[in-house]
Amino acid sequence: MIKNHLKYILPVILPVLILFLPVTSFPIEGLTQVEQRVIAIFVMAALCWVLEPIPIYATSVLIIVFELLLISDHGLWFTTNEHPEIQGQLLTQDTIMATFASPIIMLFLGGFFLAMAATKYRLDVNLARVLLHPFGQRPKNVMLGIMLITAVFSMFMSNTATTAMMLSILVPVLALFDKEDCARVAFALSVPVAANIGGIATPIGTPPNAVALKYLVDEYSISFSEWMAIGVPFVAIMLLIAWALLNHLFPATRQTVQLDIEGKFLKTPKAILVYATFILTILLWLLGGIHGMSSYVIAMIPVAVFSTFKIITKDDLRNISWDVLWLVSGGIALGVALDESGLAEHVVSTIPFGTFHPLLLIIGASFLCLLMANFMSNTATANLILPLVAALGASMQSLLPFGGQVVLILAVTFSASLGMSLPVSTPPNALAYASGEIKSTQMLKVGVIIGIIGLAVTFTMLLLLNKLGLVGI
Missing domain, CATH: 1.20.58 (Methane Monooxygenase Hydroxylase; Chain G, domain 1)
Incomplete structure (x- = not known):
């Protein structure tokens, strides 16, 4: 009581x-x-x-x-x-x-339009049938397939856009489980977890990686392939850990999932327009480095196309998860307040990182970044902490045996993407929460465990690679 x-x-x-x-x-x-x-x-x-x-x-x-x-x-x-x-x-x-x-709200809106159109014209069902067929019928194998597909897409395109697309594919899979089956929670959480982790693999996978590259220059520079040589194994390890954790915490009642998803791609003019818009949007997201448009701008294309050609009607608009847009707005507003009031910078600057032992500096800065990233944008968190640790890393000679500035920056950057404990922690989390399959306490449990394990894997992997002479300076 x-x-x-x-x-x-x-x-x-x-x-x-x-x-x-x-x-x-x-x-x-x-x-x-x-x-x-x-x-x-x-x-x-x-x-x-x-x-x-x-x-x-x-x-x-x-x-x-x-x-x-x-x-x-x-x-x-x-x-x-x-x-x-x-x-x-x-x-x-x-x-x-x-x-x-906010542009992030527009990205969500574009994701919602894509998901609604995909469901309305059975694109999600058909994609699920094609992509998940190689993974068999055991629930845990199907979930592994979903996580692998999500992570690969997240390496090269917006995590939010990837999540919106994969959640639409997930709908017919969830329909195969009973309402009481814990596997529904596991599958719903698998998409945002894989999207958050997958972005770590490449320099363009998530904004904190791009922020980190600003400080990894000259003698500290890391090429695209060198980043992937570190990031891809890390992502592979964390995906397997997350997959095992979700299966342990939310085991499936059913032993097999009959993915007998029948049907074929529709060939009506509106269906073809949906397919073309879906493909165009994904290609533009993937090729952002070539054409220069941001993912936020691209997200407005399906909104315009589907509204103009009455693929999404005013009745469909009532089914948009407006509560999620409010939820994300509040998270953005909190991050703005922490940033523009000067509080976040004030708190970070008052921590005497310079007096820490090198290992304690790496652990402390990474843990602080993880904690902050759960409550505000991981990009804003990286922007606040990375300048400080980059300056410290360049000036602390005692840090050199532990990989110097490179290891410190990479550890903090990876930590920013591991903050995924709350629905407001990342846009993928908010989208998954909107599915109605997840309670915030369930997301909190999974996010905290993955965050702590992720930090341990980050430190172990980076320090081991430094010992082998493959990373650090």
């Missing part, structure tokens, strides 16, 4: 207590009042996302509303810079409200 009450009381009491504590009572030197309010909003959000006293999308709405009231330039009258007692950098209301129309 007490536990049930606590999930409603804690998300209220702790943030209020934080708001009214003197700024000087916090262990962060130079903390501003705006940053103090961001801490209160962050604590409220984290508790609500984990304990779920209210719907998870409602937490995201509260984040945005509280930011507008407490840390925006047009918030409550006593919170603005018109009053001399205010301290800190307020955010503009436009910045906070722009999270509703």
